[in-house]
Structure formats: C-alpha cells, structure tokens
Amino acid sequence: MEYFLQQLINGVALGSIYGLIAIGYTMVYGIIGMINFAHGDIFMISTMISLVVLVALFSIGVTSAPVVLLLILIAAVILTALYGWTVERMAYRPLRGSFRLAPLISAIGMSIVLQNYAQNAQGADKKAFTQLIPGGIEFFKDAQFSVWLQYSQIALFVTTVVVLAIFTFVVTRTPLGRAQRACEQDIKMAALLGINVDRTISLTFVMGASLAAVAGLMHLLYYGSTDFYAGFVVGIKAFTAAVLGGIGSLPGAVLGGLTIGLIETFFAGYVSVDYKDVAAFSILSIVLIFLPTGILGRPEVEKV
Amino acid sequence: MTENTAVQPAAPEEAPLETPVVKSAHPAVALLKDASFWALLTFALMTPVAGFKTVARGGRYVFENHMDVVIGFTILVFVGRILLNLTIWRKPKTATARAAAGTVFDSPAAVQIKKLVRPVLVLLALSYPFLTVWLSGGLVTGRYWVDLGILVMTYVLLGWGLNIVVGLAGLLDLGYVAFYAVGAYSFALLTMNFGLSFWMCLPIAGVLAALFGVMLGFPVLRLRGDYLAIVTLAFGEIIRLVLINWREFTGGASGINQIPRPSFFGLEFVNGPGGFADFFGLAFSPVHRLIFFYYVILALAFIVLVVTIRLRRLPIGRAWEALREDEIACRSLGISVVNTKLTAFALGAMFGGFAGTVFAARQGYISPSDFTFLQSAFIVAIVVLGGLGSNLGVVFSSLVLVGGIEMLRNLGFIREIFGPGFDPVQYRMLIFGLVMVIIMVWKPRGLISSRTPTVFLKERKTVTSDMISEGHG
Numbered sequence: 001m002e003y004f005l006q007q008l009i010n011g012v013a014l015g016s017i018y019g020l021i022a023i024g025y026t027m028v029y030g031i032i033g034m035i036n037f038a039h040g041d042i043f044m045i046s047t048m049i050s051l052v053v054l055v056a057l058f059s060i061g062v063t064s065a066p067v068v069l070l071l072i073l074i075a076a077v078i079l080t081a082l083y084g085w086t087v088e089r090m091a092y093r094p095l096r097g098s099f100r101l102a103p104l105i106s107a108i109g110m111s112i113v114l115q116n117y118a119q120n121a122q123g124a125d126k127k128a129f130t131q132l133i134p135g136g137i138e139f140f141k142d143a144q145f146s147v148w149l150q151y152s153q154i155a156l157f158v159t160t161v162v163v164l165a166i167f168t169f170v171v172t173r174t175p176l177g178r179a180q181r182a183c184e185q186d187i188k189m190a191a192l193l194g195i196n197v198d199r200t201i202s203l204t205f206v207m208g209a210s211l212a213a214v215a216g217l218m219h220l221l222y223y224g225s226t227d228f229y230a231g232f233v234v235g236i237k238a239f240t241a242a243v244l245g246g247i248g249s250l251p252g253a254v255l256g257g258l259t260i261g262l263i264e265t266f267f268a269g270y271v272s273v274d275y276k277d278v279a280a281f282s283i284l285s286i287v288l289i290f291l292p293t294g295i296l297g298r299p300e301v302e303k304v
Numbered sequence: 305m306t307e308n309t310a311v312q313p314a315a316p317e318e319a320p321l322e323t324p325v326v327k328s329a330h331p332a333v334a335l336l337k338d339a340s341f342w343a344l345l346t347f348a349l350m351t352p353v354a355g356f357k358t359v360a361r362g363g364r365y366v367f368e369n370h371m372d373v374v375i376g377f378t379i380l381v382f383v384g385r386i387l388l389n390l391t392i393w394r395k396p397k398t399a400t401a402r403a404a405a406g407t408v409f410d411s412p413a414a415v416q417i418k419k420l421v422r423p424v425l426v427l428l429a430l431s432y433p434f435l436t437v438w439l440s441g442g443l444v445t446g447r448y449w450v451d452l453g454i455l456v457m458t459y460v461l462l463g464w465g466l467n468i469v470v471g472l473a474g475l476l477d478l479g480y481v482a483f484y485a486v487g488a489y490s491f492a493l494l495t496m497n498f499g500l501s502f503w504m505c506l507p508i509a510g511v512l513a514a515l516f517g518v519m520l521g522f523p524v525l526r527l528r529g530d531y532l533a534i535v536t537l538a539f540g541e542i543i544r545l546v547l548i549n550w551r552e553f554t555g556g557a558s559g560i561n562q563i564p565r566p567s568f569f570g571l572e573f574v575n576g577p578g579g580f581a582d583f584f585g586l587a588f589s590p591v592h593r594l595i596f597f598y599y600v601i602l603a604l605a606f607i608v609l610v611v612t613i614r615l616r617r618l619p620i621g622r623a624w625e626a627l628r629e630d631e632i633a634c635r636s637l638g639i640s641v642v643n644t645k646l647t648a649f650a651l652g653a654m655f656g657g658f659a660g661t662v663f664a665a666r667q668g669y670i671s672p673s674d675f676t677f678l679q680s681a682f683i684v685a686i687v688v689l690g691g692l693g694s695n696l697g698v699v700f701s702s703l704v705l706v707g708g709i710e711m712l713r714n715l716g717f718i719r720e721i722f723g724p725g726f727d728p729v730q731y732r733m734l735i736f737g738l739v740m741v742i743i744m745v746w747k748p749r750g751l752i753s754s755r756t757p758t759v760f761l762k763e764r765k766t767v768t769s770d771m772i773s774e775g776h777g
Binding site for chain 2: 035109113125232275
C-alpha cells in the first residue's frame, strides 16, 4: 500500500511534466495538423537555458532559492519562446500549404539540428542540477517503507495547476484564444474573416514553447539532470499523451499526460524498469490503432 | 492558400484611394532592418546556449566563454541575410510562379544530357572499385574510397527499399531501421548459432524481415498520415529497446561481435593457400573482401531496382500508386487495401533485411546503437529529399547526404580558418539537419521533382510531382 502510494505520487509528478509538454503538441496539431517533431528538443533547450542561467546567478552571488527559481523561470520562458518562434518561422512557415510530409521532414531536420546544436554548444555529458528545493514531507511511516512527498513535487503540482489556469484563461477568454480556436476549426475561413493566421500560429508556437520551458525547469528540479538527448524520448511520450487524451483537446493533453506518467511509473515499479519505454510506446501504438480519437477527442470525419 | 488570395489583383473600382502603407522609406533601410532583426535574434538565441558552455570543475559548474562563436554567427547572419535578400530571394515566391518560370533542366540540351544520366551512373557504379583503386594509386590507398562506396550503396539499397513503402504506396514509415536491424541480427544469430553461411542467411533474413513487415503492417492498416508515421516510429524504438534489454538472446547493448565473414563461392578471403588471392594468383589484400562486398551490395541494389521498376507496371504496383493517390477510390474500385498495403510493407522490409545482412557481414559486429531513430530519419530523408518515388533521386540524395557529409572529414582548409581545435566531423549531423530543412523549404518535392506515370493515354510523358499525391497512409 505504501509502495503503491509512493508510485502514485511519482506518477502524477511525471505526468504533470508530460502534460505540460503535450499541450504544445496538441495545440500545434489542432491548428495546422502537423506533428511538431522538434517540440521535445525545444523542451531540452529550455533545460539547457535554465542550467546556464542558474550557473550565472550562482556565480554573481544570487543564492536565495525563490529568487533564483523566479529569475530562471522568467529567463527560460522568454528565451525558449524565442526558440519556438524562430523554429516556426524558419522551418514551418515557408512550408505552409505545401504537401503534408514536407513540414514533418522539416521538423525532423530541426529536431536533429537542435540536438546537435546543444551537444556542440554544451557538451555531450550529463548535466547535474543543484537541488534547489530539498527535503519533503514524510508520512505513512512504518518499519520497511515510508512515503515521501518531496517539496519539489509540491512545487511541480502547484506550478502545473497555476500555469494551466493561466493557459485556460488565455485560450477561452482572450481575443488571441478566440483566434486560435477559429484557426483550429477552419484556417481559410478564419483568414477571410480578418484573423492574422500567421501571427496566431506563431503565437501558438510561442505558447507551446513557454509551457515546454516551464516543464523543462520542473523536470530539472525533479530529476536534477539533463543532457542533449533528453528531449527525444520525453517528446515522444508527451506526444503519446496528447494523442491519448485526444489530439486538439487541452484538458485531454493533461489527462493523457497524467495517464502516461502513471502507467510508466507503475510499469517501472511493478513489472520491469528496462521495458518501461517499451510499455509507453506500446500504449501509443495501441491507442492510435484502437482509439485514434483519444479519450476526449472528436472523431475525424473522412471527406472525399 | 493565403498567398494565392494575396496575388489576385483587386478590381480597379475597389482600389483604395489613400496611398498604401509604405513599409519603409527606402529599400536599403528595409534591408538593414531585416538583417539587424535576424542578427539580433541570432545573438539572443545563441548567447544563453552556445555563448557560455557549462563545464563541471571541482564539483560545481563554471562557464567556458564562447561568445566569439556567437558574435561570429551574428555577423554571418547579418551579412548572409543581406546577400540572400539581394540575390536568391528576389525571385517570385509563390509555388505557382516558380513552376511557371521553369528551370534550366527544361532546356533542349539538358533533356539530351538527362538521357545519358542513367547509363553513365550504371557504368560508374560497375567500375567504381577499380576506378578508385586505380585513381588513388593502389589497393591500400583505395580502401577508403571502396569503403565509402559500400556505405553509399547501402543507403541507396535502403532508400530503394523504403521508396516502395513511402514513395509508391504512400505509407510514411519512420521505423524502417527496425527491418534493417532484423536483417542484421538474423544473419548474426543464425550464422553464430547454427553456422549457416552468408548466402543461406541472406534469403532467410529477407523473409524474416518481411514477416516483421507484415507484423507491423497488419495492425496499422487503418492508420493514415502522421499517426502511421508515429506508430512506425514506436515500432522501430520497441525493436531497438528489445534488442538492448533481451541480453541472453541479442547480447544486449554491447551487441554481437566477431560475426563470421562470407566467402567468395567457398574461397575465404584469407592470406595463405586456398584463399581467394591464392586461387586467382593475386597478392593478398584485405581490400579484396571490400570490393567483393561492394559488388554483392551493388547486385542486390540492382535486383531491387529492377524488381521495383517491373512491379510498377504490374497490377500490384499500380495498386500501390493508386492507393497513394486516393484510398477511398481504391476501395470503391475493388482493390484490396489489405493486400496492397501488406505487400508494400513486406517487400520494403525484405529489402531492408537484405541491407541489414550485408551490413552485419561487412562490419563484423553489430549493436543496437547502429539502429537508432536517427538512422530511420536518415533513410526517410534520403527518400524524401531525392523526390518521393524517384529511384534516381535516391541515388543523388545518398551521394549528397552520405558522400557529402563524409567528405567533411577531408575539408582540411576549414581547420586552417577556425584553428586546429576545430573538427568539422563534429558538426556533420548539425549540417545534415540543416540540409534537410533547407531542401524541404527550397524544394518540398525533393531534388528530382518529376515522375513518369506508367499508365498513360496517348504518349508517355513526364509530369511534375506537384500532380502526385503523397498519400495519407
């Protein structure tokens, strides 16, 4: 029971990170119908930025944890958003209206570029991150096992909820959100009605990248390390989460993220650590084959 | 879509009376503004990631200053942006305008040259090992070139195999490397555990890979487009993870070593009596085996090529292309979508399995790290950049991507510019990714963007591949 509870906490923490990244996938797919393959690497870039900012802050003598975290968060969100915008502008916008495979190939190219850029710029070694929020609450203590809720996990849950609240507000209540939803339904019609489609899509990428930056910092706080290859597998799992929740649906992305996080943690905890990624990929395949609309998605109507 | 509506001339009576908003007073100012914007963006993007490298020293991280690189790139972007705006980017930007303008490849002289391309390439491929050995002056110095030839031919073979799945049947497969892995591991395990020879293993590996192709193909029959791509990617990753973790069977992450080398019709490539060199009265050289491998893979590639060309004219090949164009129309005309898709997957996988077998035999050792997603992306890039469905395109893009990137190793002058610490090889994947993006933006239909349909009304003619659908899986 204690073991189960501990896995549950860890699973939800992992799932929150996946959920935050999955939103970036689901929004882009919803609007322009492409898999932003480089999104996982944008996430990785954000972890690198966080690390560099942390080292910079420490070296000028800023060591108070809340101040450091806030400054890192601001810097990482702004710079990662800039990366998101640039990637869209360079690799995807020229291909809008081109044939369907072109943006996907371009996105794979961009993913390779970002990975190797980070590898060359920051080195191939695994980067460790200072534990900024140490400690936790211990409960359900008995002789063999005690359940820990770490403070970093609490920070992760709180941040996720706050960020999602802000995000939901933007999408449902602001003109930008309305433009995004309009583009999602029908890009051509939205353009005819005077919506600046290019700007809306750019801002979608910026928003997705910002969320990836938040996820990146949370990932660093929680796991304490990153490397240039960290984006690939996390990205695929987050995409799985987006599909599982129903692509195009925001609550679906979070729900999918939590589901994938829980499944992965429980599989690793009860079945096999070695095969946990196999489990995640198998779920992806099974969901796509048997439940292609996901949990909260709308069925796709086949038009002739 | 939006571009097309923008170029429509407005009716005169609807023209606005006030002067249009002028973006900038002078073209030079606009040029500088644009260049400064991108230069500043480059600076902002690169400073936090590339400007300060974190290096672990004494239990904590310290910065290693690389701002010179950042500033160099900023200047490069500034100048490059101005130059590009003055030269290449002044051409009409819409796809339709580009198509109407035509290219140098349409002139009568070019049409004549185009007819010669295929025979010349075949001759070059056939004489390549002897040519390079002769040109570089001996077997020892020619070794590198023969090796490079094998590498390029392997990717040509893989590209032609994948071309059946992606180019003809329109099923985007991002896990093609799985079949390559199945071929390589089948050969390695069969020959190590049962002592089967290379020539016995080749067909068995092909059949096993084809079985895996059907295994993948069956569940994904209903999937289309991006979803298909992601499931195939997952399949490739699952195979790789199983290869890593099933240690008793596959040797785990360290892979399989000392795979026996094939022989030339019973003649081993060894020094001494009874060997290949001894039998033909030549001086022994390890390069003989490489040349043999080159011809094995060339023969396999030609078989694949001929099979593909012939199949395109058979009902099954036409069904593949029909499926790519419109799946619903195919179904309503009574084409079995199940059979069509499965044969495409199985054949493509079989050719991948052949390539894997040759790879394992050539290397002598294999490990799961040879079969990563990056390999799949590489093969897909070769097919798509060459022009989906074009066999000649695969050859060109293999030459550019594999050969060209390999050539980076030889660029000594770059080292002289950037100093001795600079190693161009480090940046080859970076350049490879950039090339993928640039070719896609510049020519989304690939380098060879014309096709010759096998079904025609009166005369055989070549059409632009904009008329060809890419399939939705």
